[in-house]
Amino acid sequence: MVDIAELQRIVGQDWIITQREQMESYLRDETVLAERPAAADNVVVVKPASTEEISSILKLANRKRTRVYPRGGGTGLVAGAVPTQDGIVLSLERLDRVEEVDKENLMVVVQAGVTLADLLKAVEAEDLLFPPHPGDEGAQVGGMVACNAGGTRALKYGVVRNYVKGLEVVLPTGEIVNMGGKLLKNNTGLDLMHLLIDSEGILGIITKVIFRLYPRFASTATLVISWDDRHAAIGTVPKILQSGVIPLALEYVERDAIEVSAEYLGLKWPPARGTAHLIIIVTGSSEDDVYSQCQQISNVCQEHGAVDTLIAERKEEQAEILKIRSEMFSALKSRIADALDIAVPPAEVANFMDAIDRVAERYDTSIVTYGHAGDGNLHPHLMVDLQQRGILEQVKEEIFREGAKFGGVITAEHGIGKTRLPQLDMMLDDKSKELMKGIKKLFDPNNILNPGCAIV
Numbered sequence: 001m002v003d004i005a006e007l008q009r010i011v012g013q014d015w016i017i018t019q020r021e022q023m024e025s026y027l028r029d030e031t032v033l034a035e036r037p038a039a040a041d042n043v044v045v046v047k048p049a050s051t052e053e054i055s056s057i058l059k060l061a062n063r064k065r066t067r068v069y070p071r072g073g074g075t076g077l078v079a080g081a082v083p084t085q086d087g088i089v090l091s092l093e094r095l096d097r098v099e100e101v102d103k104e105n106l107m108v109v110v111q112a113g114v115t116l117a118d119l120l121k122a123v124e125a126e127d128l129l130f131p132p133h134p135g136d137e138g139a140q141v142g143g144m145v146a147c148n149a150g151g152t153r154a155l156k157y158g159v160v161r162n163y164v165k166g167l168e169v170v171l172p173t174g175e176i177v178n179m180g181g182k183l184l185k186n187n188t189g190l191d192l193m194h195l196l197i198d199s200e201g202i203l204g205i206i207t208k209v210i211f212r213l214y215p216r217f218a219s220t221a222t223l224v225i226s227w228d229d230r231h232a233a234i235g236t237v238p239k240i241l242q243s244g245v246i247p248l249a250l251e252y253v254e255r256d257a258i259e260v261s262a263e264y265l266g267l268k269w270p271p272a273r274g275t276a277h278l279i280i281i282v283t284g285s286s287e288d289d290v291y292s293q294c295q296q297i298s299n300v301c302q303e304h305g306a307v308d309t310l311i312a313e314r315k316e317e318q319a320e321i322l323k324i325r326s327e328m329f330s331a332l333k334s335r336i337a338d339a340l341d342i343a344v345p346p347a348e349v350a351n352f353m354d355a356i357d358r359v360a361e362r363y364d365t366s367i368v369t370y371g372h373a374g375d376g377n378l379h380p381h382l383m384v385d386l387q388q389r390g391i392l393e394q395v396k397e398e399i400f401r402e403g404a405k406f407g408g409v410i411t412a413e414h415g416i417g418k419t420r421l422p423q424l425d426m427m428l429d430d431k432s433k434e435l436m437k438g439i440k441k442l443f444d445p446n447n448i449l450n451p452g453c454a455i456v
């Protein structure tokens with residue numbers, strides 16, 4: 001049972017929602033409708049203002065065995081923040097302060113409820129760069145760390161994990177623990193901080209983060225290179241990387257799907273030719289540096305059968321291409337029953353896509369696939385017809401099995417959350433599962449924090 005009177009005492013009357021009709025937006029995330037689990041009936045939403053209040057809430061919840069669901073921006077795609085059992089939704093939205101942009105150490109200290117949009121604004125105002133960019137800027141810092149978010153820029157700069165240098169965490173038992181600091185090297189004891197990164201809200205509530213920053217890039221350009229043949233397009237990816245250029249982003253899209261997004265936005269997809277495209281973002285220390293990287297990429301692509309090369313240098317042109325790419329999920333969402341998030345070794349991307357095509361043919365459906373080709377991370381979209389025909393789960397499992405044959409995994413960046421739990425056994429051996437459950441028990445002896453998520 002949720003002790004509402006005691007919660008009110010901790011956070012104040014104005015910061016609790018108990019009426020169902022006022023909390024609807026806290027009961028879901030961005031998981032596609034067909035896959036999103038229903039929220040439990042008896043839920044209250046609590047909005048603490050400080051780490052100390054969160055500590056008091058968790059001490060109370062642990063004593064009363066009340067379940068607690070940490071919630072960031074609610075942009076997750078695997079229902080991680082959805083309260084599937086009675087309990088408390090703990091929203092981090094009021095911990096929204098950028099505490100310090102430390103130019104000397106190239107670090108930023110932020111409360112967990114700061115959104116990606118506000119983080120970028122604060123950092124860029126100081127002419128600095130926070131490199132990772134998962135697609136929705138409404139995501140909060142705590143959610144990005146809890147999910148170890150990736151995004152298009154991971155190819156050159158890596159995922160969020162690479163930037164976390166310190167964390168403040170409230171444990172399910174209420175203790176406040178600090179991990180790491182403004183340090184580039186730290187080998188002190190076991191690395192609990194990296195255990196918390198990607199823990200999907202099951203080990204502790206992240207309340208503050210220290211991120212490493214970089215100087216802003218001086219110049220950027222975006223190329224869209226087109227082929228008439230998927231294998232030729234994807235086969236060129238390793239050749240580009242072997243040539244010595246590491247682009248900021250290297251995305252694979254097909255004309256049919258990206259034109260849906262362009263139309264959804266009332267824009268036109270710029271390339272006139274080709275059915276298979278690589279979108280490549282290049283960054284550098286000067287315009288000359290960027291120009292020479294573009295030339296190098298363009299030469300490699302011409303040698304490997306590209307039929308068209310478009311180089312966008314103006315900011316607006318680049319932004320438009322990126323917008324069309326970023327909105328693909330939103331444009332297709334109403335037709336999607338599930339959007340998968342599979343990683344395979346980068347050199348297997350084209351073979352894996354062929355395997356997906358064979359599954360689509362076997363089940364007489366179309367599977368739209370695009371993604372972060374340079375990272376080997378694809379997002380095959382399964383359409384609603386599969387759900388209507390009652391074969392969605394079967395097709396999904398077949399694609400997961402095909403991915404596993406190439407040495408792949410069932411999630412690259414979105415996480416397991418609540419929607420991928422049924423397939424976790426395909427990926428983990430018994431000993432790994434036992435170790436993970438043991439760690440969960442150590443942090444959360446009464447299993448109050450986000451049960452039914454990530455591992456059990």
Ligand SMILES: Cc1cc2nc3c(=O)[nH]c(=O)nc-3n(C[C@H](O)[C@H](O)[C@H](O)COP(=O)(O)OP(=O)(O)OC[C@H]3O[C@@H](n4cnc5c(N)ncnc54)[C@H](O)[C@@H]3O)c2cc1C
Binds near residue numbers: 070076133206
């Ligand atoms: C259009 C769109 C594009 C996207 N593109 C990408 C992409 O390119 N790459 C990518 O990786 N992801 C992407 N995502 C997914 C999503 O944005 C990320 O997973 C993001 O990190 C989630 O952050 P959030 O604050 O919204 O978390 P939420 O959805 O609120 O929560 C996600 C999980 O984190 C836990 N959590 C949240 N805050 C905390 C906290 N403070 N402490 C402990 N646990 C917490 C929750 O309990 C839950 O399990 C995209 C989503 C959308 C809608």
